[in-house]
Structure formats: C-alpha cells, structure tokens
Amino acid sequence: MKRTVAEINEKIRSGDVVVMTAEEVIPYVQSEGVERAAREVDVVTTGTFGAMCSSGAFLNFGHSEPPIRMQKVSLNDVPAYTGIAAVDAYIGATELKTNDCGYGGANVIEDLVSGKAIRLKATSNGSDCYPRKDIDTFVSLSTMNQAYMFNPRNAYQNYAAGTNSSEKTLYTYMGKLLAGYGNVTYSSAGQLSPLMNDPTLRTIGIGTRIFLGGGVGYVAWEGTQFRTNVETKNGVPMGGARNLATIGDLRGMSPDFVRALNLPGYGVSLALGVGVPIPILDEDVLKAAAVSDEQIFAPIVDYSVQSRNRRPIKHVSYAELRSGKVELFGKEVRTSSLSSYMKARQIAELLSERIENGEFLLTEPVAQLPEDRSTGTLEVRSREEAV
Amino acid sequence: MVKKKFMLVFTPDIVNEPIVYHLVKDYDLRINILRAEVREMGGRLLMEVEGKAGSIKEAVRFLNEGRVDVQELTNYVDKDETRCTHCGMCISICPVEALTMDRSVWKVRYDAEKCIACGMCIDACPPGAMKFRI
Numbered sequence: 112m113k114r115t116v117a118e119i120n121e122k123i124r125s126g127d128v129v130v131m132t133a134e135e136v137i138p139y140v141q142s143e144g145v146e147r148a149a150r151e152v153d154v155v156t157t158g159t160f161g162a163m164c165s166s167g168a169f170l171n172f173g174h175s176e177p178p179i180r181m182q183k184v185s186l187n188d189v190p191a192y193t194g195i196a197a198v199d200a201y202i203g204a205t206e207l208k209t210n211d212c213g214y215g216g217a218n219v220i221e222d223l224v225s226g227k228a229i230r231l232k233a234t235s236n237g238s239d240c241y242p243r244k245d246i247d248t249f250v251s252l253s254t255m256n257q258a259y260m261f262n263p264r265n266a267y268q269n270y271a272a273g274t275n276s277s278e279k280t281l282y283t284y285m286g287k288l289l290a291g292y293g294n295v296t297y298s299s300a301g302q303l304s305p306l307m308n309d310p311t312l313r314t315i316g317i318g319t320r321i322f323l324g325g326g327v328g329y330v331a332w333e334g335t336q337f338r339t340n341v342e343t344k345n346g347v348p349m350g351g352a353r354n355l356a357t358i359g360d361l362r363g364m365s366p367d368f369v370r371a372l373n374l375p376g377y378g379v380s381l382a383l384g385v386g387v388p389i390p391i392l393d394e395d396v397l398k399a400a401a402v403s404d405e406q407i408f409a410p411i412v413d414y415s416v417q418s419r420n421r422r423p424i425k426h427v428s429y430a431e432l433r434s435g436k437v438e439l440f441g442k443e444v445r446t447s448s449l450s451s452y453m454k455a456r457q458i459a460e461l462l463s464e465r466i467e468n469g470e471f472l473l474t475e476p477v478a479q480l481p482e483d484r485s486t487g488t489l490e491v492r493s494r495e496e497a498v
Numbered sequence: 499m500v501k502k503k504f505m506l507v508f509t510p511d512i513v514n515e516p517i518v519y520h521l522v523k524d525y526d527l528r529i530n531i532l533r534a535e536v537r538e539m540g541g542r543l544l545m546e547v548e549g550k551a552g553s554i555k556e557a558v559r560f561l562n563e564g565r566v567d568v569q570e571l572t573n574y575v576d577k578d579e580t581r582c583t584h585c586g587m588c589i590s591i592c593p594v595e596a597l598t599m600d601r602s603v604w605k606v607r608y609d610a611e612k613c614i615a616c617g618m619c620i621d622a623c624p625p626g627a628m629k630f631r632i
Contacts, residue, residue, distance in 0.1 A: 162624065282621075286622060286624065287621070289590075296587065382624070382625065435601075446590055447585075447586050447589045448587070449587055450585060451586070453604040
C-alpha cells in the first residue's frame with residue numbers, strides 16, 4: 112500500500128478522508144492488522160500540551176511619532192530582546208518581570224493571546240533618524256503589525272522522568288519533587304505525542320503544517336539540542352532526542368492551548384499545545400503511529416544529582432507512569448504528569464476535525480530534518496580549543 | 499453525629515491551655531488532629547471533630563470565649579477550573595488523595611471533603627489553579 116500527500120489532500124477536499132487520533136488507531140490496528148488498517152486510514156493525528164520553555168514571540172509594534180529605535184523594551188515590566196530593528200522585539204517565555212518571579216514572558220504571551228492590552232515601555236539614546244528617547248504606551252494583538260511565535264525547541268520526542276533521593280523537597284522544572292523518592296514526575300503525552308508516532312521523522316520536516324497553540328503553525332527547523340543518537344526500544348528513543356523549532360501567528364491561537372506556568376524555585380514557562388498530522392504513506396508509517404504507551408519507555412533520573420550526567424535509575428513505560436504509580440527500589444511511588452493528557456487528546460481530536468472538515472490540508476516537508484545528529488557539551492575552553 | 503473540620507488559631511498567651519482535653523472531656527468530641535504548628539506568633543491547629551451537632555456548637559462557643567479563633571473549613575482550597583489544565587502535577591503531591599486523576603477522561607478531580615488544607619498543592623500547581631480560599 113502506497114499513498115501520497117497529494118492523494119490525501121484530494122480526499123480531504125472531497126470529504127472522503129479517514130482520520131484517527133494516535134490513540135484511536137492503536138486498538139484499530141490491533142483488531143484489523145496493519146495491512147488492512149493502512150488501506151483504510153489516511154491520517155493519524157497527534158497532540159501534546161506541556162511546558163515548552165524554549166518558546167517566545169517576535170513582535171513588531173509599528174512606528175511612533177517621532178520614531179524611536181528601541182534599545183530597551185519591557186512588556187508589563189518583563190524585559191524583551193530588542194537588539195534587532197527599531198521596533199522589533201522578541202519576548203521569551205522564561206524571561207521574568209523585574210522583582211517578581213511569578214510573572215514572565217509566558218504570561219505576556221498568554222495575555223496577548225487572550226486579547227489583553229500590554230504595557231509597552233521602551234527607551235533609546237536617540238539618533239538623527241530615530242530622535243525619540245522613550246515611550247510608555249499600551250499594545251495588543253490588534254495594534255501590532257506582526258506577532259508570531261518562534262519557538263526554538265518544541266514537542267520533545269521523549270523526556271526523562273524525575274525523582275529526588277535527597278532529604279529536602281526540590282523545586283525543579285519537572286515540578287515539585289518530594290524528598291526520599293516521594294514522587295516521580297514525567298512530561299510527555301506518550302502514545303499521543305507527535306514525534307513518538309513518527310520516530311524517525313519520515314513525514315515531518317521543514318515546512319510541515321501543524322496545530323500550534325490552537326492556530327496554525329509550521330515546522331521551521333530542527334529544534335535546539337536535536338539529536339538522533341539515543342537508544343531506542345520498539346523503535347522509539349528512550350529519552351530526549353528529536354524536537355521541532357516551530358513558527359506560527361499568535362492571532363488565531365487560543366489561551367486554551369497557550370498557558371503560562373509558574374514553577375516556584377525554577378521560574379516561568381509556557382505550556383503550549385502542539386499537534387502534528389501524520390500522513391499514512393505506507394504500512395511502516397502506520398505501524399509507527401500505532402505505538403502504545405506500553406511500548407514507549409522513559410528513564411527516571413534523580414534530580415538531586417546536580418550534574419548533566421544523571422544516570423537513569425531505571426526505565427519505565429508510559430503505561431506504568433500513567434497508571435499513577437511506579438515501583439522504585441521495591442516501593443510504590445506515586446507519579447504526576449507535567450503535561451496534560453486531556454489537552455493532548457483534545458488537540459489530536461481538534462486536528463482530526465479540522466482535517467475532516469477540509470480546513471486543514473497536509474504538507475510534504477520542504478526538506479527533511481537531520482538523520483544523524485549528536486549534541487555536544489559546553490566546556491571551559493581556551494580560544495584555541497574552541498575551534 | 500456529625501463530622502466537621504476546623505482551623506483553630508490561637509495567640510501565644512494561650513498556647514499552654516489544654517484545649518483539646520476540654521473538647522474531649524467536656525463536650526464528648528472525637529478529635530483527629532490533621533495538622534498542628536506553634537510559632538512565635540501563636541499556634542494553628544487543624545482538626546476533624548466528630549460529635550453531636552449541639553456539642554460541637556457549644557464547643558465552638560467555648561473556644562471563642564477562650565480567645566481561640568475558630569474557622570470551619572469547607573472548601574478551604576479552591577480549584578479554578580478555568581486555569582486547571584488537568585496535567586495532574588498535584589496528584590502525587592496531595593498527601594490525602596483529595597486530588598485524583600479520573601482516568602476515563604484524564605481530568606483531575608478535587609474532593610474538598612478529603613482536603614486537610616495543607617497547602618502542598620498550591621505551589622505545586624504550574625498554571626496556578628489551586629488557591630487558598632481566604
């Protein structure tokens with residue numbers, strides 16, 4: 112069985128397309144077999160909704176009278192990066208408001224998506240072409256020229272679960288980790304997660320149209336720290352491997368899928384909804400997309416070890432993690448998820464609906480993402496050693 | 499017999515009074531202490547009280563006369579459904595399983611009856627859905 116993206120789009124236009132979520136397709140493939148199911152199913156939709164720290168938005172405010180070349184910018188007192196053209200800025204999700212660790216760039220982005228006005232303050236040294244030295248005003252999605260997310264790292268393929276062997280509670284980006292292996296936290300939608308369902312990125316690449324924050328987005332590039340050299344089980348990496356750099360207009364997004372998170376002791380992050388449609392080009396693509404939580408494994412690492420080399424305590428399946436408890440050193444330990452499975456499911460279902468209604472066409476990648484990539488580390492080096 | 503939860507707040511000068519003794523002896527109440535703390539500013543006692551409705555009422559009057567501030571706890575912690583993303587971060591944090599995952603729909607359920615107002619979930623909730631109701 113072979114199928115092309117063009118053929119699938121033809122079926123979407125004629126209303127004949129068969130779409131299933133990555134969850135629905137599991138029992139279907141089990142009962143019908145891969146061969147038969149592949150003939151029936153054209154598209155499998157995926158979804159994830161979790162903390163994606165490496166997110167942010169490019170904004171263009173428009174020119175003031177007289178004009179200013181902004182050299183320092185804050186949005187609701189959260190600093191934004193403005194070392195680009197005069198009235199362009201980038202607001203990063205984890206940037207914190209001055210003297211307040213509970214409000215940050217993610218909150219600004221959520222407020223913008225919610226349609227709220229944001230206080231913009233900017234200063235400049237002034238120049239012949241940009242004489243103005245400061246401005247204090249309000250902006251919103253309806254006043255700005257452009258407001259689009261550009262997220263260097265989204266939708267991680269898999270991620271290590273966290274626990275804590277120490278005697279005190281740890282406040283981490285994996286949430287609150289209770290002392291003495293008091294709990295285990297994890298952060299992946301497992302069987303619903305986009306890159307778990309196409310683990311070698313056969314169908315996902317640069318230019319792939321995706322669901323982003325409730326609106327439409329695209330895969331822009333390989334995500335930062337993208338790597339392929341991770342041990343696999345059942346074809347799926349057993350730890351953080353590939354991920355996507357994404358881009359998409361804030362207009363059209365919804366606060367239901369763009370939510371600021373506050374992780375006390377760590378800072379602010381952005382929970383973002385990402386959904387990727389997988390065109391079922393052949394049986395192998397479907398087989399990969401029918402992967403289930405029982406077949407996907409994540410390492411559990413001890414966050415009290417303050418090193419980049421944290422050896423996994425053990426590997427557990429997402430079925431175990433999602434059951435609410437895992438076994439650790441002969442003891443039952445309760446689990447918590449940082450990403451919302453309910454929202455992941457909602458995203459996959461919404462994407463299915465949009466495809467079935469002919470509102471969302473599939474794309475072929477403009478270019479594939481790297482097949483072979485490893486990540487390096489940062490060492491303290493001399494100028495000579497760095498080249 | 500009725501069961502109620504109370505938060506008792508008292509100033510340092512009455513910390514040495516055997517309050518619980520009086521509640522048991524004089525009002526025939528079954529007391530389960532859920533949380534207790536004494537600090538420089540005084541003490542707080544969180545307890546579940548079981549007894550006759552009339553006795554509980556009289557006991558509250560006794561406490562108020564003894565300069566103990568008594569607050570009955572009903573829905574001490576609020577879950578803001580518009581903020582909750584149902585991630586489940588709170589599930590493994592809650593010591594009394596007042597917060598549980600309904601696996602049929604993957605939604606977090608909050609049972610206010612079980613809540614002992616420990617506050618563990620408040621700073622564990624990333625989107626900030628859990629708040630003390632004061």
